[in-house]
Amino acid sequence: MISLIAQYADAAGPSVVDHLRQLASPLEGMRVVHVNSTKVGGGVAEILAKLVPLKRELGIDASWEVISGDADFFKTTKTFHNALQGARLTVSRDELEHYDQINRSNAESMRDVLESADVVFIHDPQPAPLLKYCPNRHGKWIWRCHIDVSAPEPGVWESLSPFVADYDASIFSLAAFAQRLPHTQYLIPPSIDPLSEKNMPLEERDVEKVRSEFGIDPDREMILQVSRYDRFKDPVGVIQAYRLAKRFSPGLQLVLAGGGADDDPEASEVISETREAAAGDPDIHVLTLPPDAHMTINALQRAADIVLQKSTREGFGLTVSEAMWKGKPVIGGDTGGIRLQIIDGHTGYLVSTPEGAALRIRFLLHNKERLERMGALAREYVRDNFLLTRHLREYLTVMVSLANRAEDRIELA
Numbered sequence: 001m002i003s004l005i006a007q008y009a010d011a012a013g014p015s016v017v018d019h020l021r022q023l024a025s026p027l028e029g030m031r032v033v034h035v036n037s038t039k040v041g042g043g044v045a046e047i048l049a050k051l052v053p054l055k056r057e058l059g060i061d062a063s064w065e066v067i068s069g070d071a072d073f074f075k076t077t078k079t080f081h082n083a084l085q086g087a088r089l090t091v092s093r094d095e096l097e098h099y100d101q102i103n104r105s106n107a108e109s110m111r112d113v114l115e116s117a118d119v120v121f122i123h124d125p126q127p128a129p130l131l132k133y134c135p136n137r138h139g140k141w142i143w144r145c146h147i148d149v150s151a152p153e154p155g156v157w158e159s160l161s162p163f164v165a166d167y168d169a170s171i172f173s174l175a176a177f178a179q180r181l182p183h184t185q186y187l188i189p190p191s192i193d194p195l196s197e198k199n200m201p202l203e204e205r206d207v208e209k210v211r212s213e214f215g216i217d218p219d220r221e222m223i224l225q226v227s228r229y230d231r232f233k234d235p236v237g238v239i240q241a242y243r244l245a246k247r248f249s250p251g252l253q254l255v256l257a258g259g260g261a262d263d264d265p266e267a268s269e270v271i272s273e274t275r276e277a278a279a280g281d282p283d284i285h286v287l288t289l290p291p292d293a294h295m296t297i298n299a300l301q302r303a304a305d306i307v308l309q310k311s312t313r314e315g316f317g318l319t320v321s322e323a324m325w326k327g328k329p330v331i332g333g334d335t336g337g338i339r340l341q342i343i344d345g346h347t348g349y350l351v352s353t354p355e356g357a358a359l360r361i362r363f364l365l366h367n368k369e370r371l372e373r374m375g376a377l378a379r380e381y382v383r384d385n386f387l388l389t390r391h392l393r394e395y396l397t398v399m400v401s402l403a404n405r406a407e408d409r410i411e412l413a
Helices: 005-012 014-027 043-057 071-084 093-116 128-133 154-164 204-214 235-246 267-278 294-303 318-325 354-365 368-385 388-403
Strands: 031-036 061-066 119-123 140-144 169-172 184-187 222-226 253-258 284-288 306-309 330-333 348-351
Touching: 005 014, 005 388, 014 388, 031 043, 031 093, 043 061, 043 388, 061 093, 071 093, 071 154, 093 128, 119 128, 128 154, 140 388, 169 388, 204 294, 222 235, 222 294, 222 318, 235 253, 235 267, 235 284, 235 354, 253 294, 267 284, 294 318, 306 318, 306 354, 318 330, 318 368, 330 354, 348 354, 354 368
Parallel strands: 031 061, 031 119, 119 140, 140 169, 169 184, 222 253, 222 306, 253 284, 306 330, 330 348
Antiparallel strands: none
């Protein structure tokens, strides 16, 4: 049976897999724990679902823990999420105390695992206070921030920063996302898994089955946005762009596909707003999909002529690279990590308004040769920069660096 790590050789190249084994060699037996707030929904859970098993296969004793919390806790952490990305929101003293108390309770239940680990990765704000409740920790602790905190609401950042200041290091997706902290900072963009159900090759009959299930006409052009129903993803703005583009392409169809996540209580409100904006148009399909609808999303992305990710704020936006990997040009919001993935005019387009998105949709639908060439360039760009193997390599490099006290030169056996 072919090992999991060897299966990536076809997508990423044999030399990439050999390099991973070389990097992991001095880390064999190291105990590594990842902690986040949900097993399903969102890019962090998707990445950890493969990153942790790959580390194990490379000889690292890796595990994944999930904190638990009540509705009030997740409402507060959603406020954190939005405010750290610039929304003018506040967190009350009572909310902050409850957030802290939930983390104290979680620390009590997983303290033995966390304090005995050689490296602990804490993902995003939800579990950030765990560190202060593990005073006898043995290893290095890293705060991995997946969101854009370049211009946070000051009061909320002041509330969060004491929880993360004492970490040994932090990781951000882009330099522009980072805040000044009193420790070493690393830059690691997220990635997609080319072997997952969401990204693996599909037969045309699988794509046609999904079209039929949702009433999508295969003979008419279709644009798509896949994302959680979150106001920062701007699904209503996508509908506005579609309606403007439809004036020049009367047969155009729009599919909005996504769902919520276990740690996002706001999704149902955004779904309602989106359905209201789409009301009366049979060519707008607003789909609410379960967290495990990976094959469906894969098929929808392959069925689309153009994929959008018209976010107004975005930590990274894995759906951009997912669509590009399938040879689709992506029209994305000119923000955050989308800028890192889309080379404007080369692998897709960056836009700031529904009018700008509509203009690019119109151009590509009337220039099919350009559309296809842009999609082919997009796929190669993802192969070189945004596959899971690159992500794993950089995590291993951070671990080697910390194990060697961040020396300037590290010799690999």
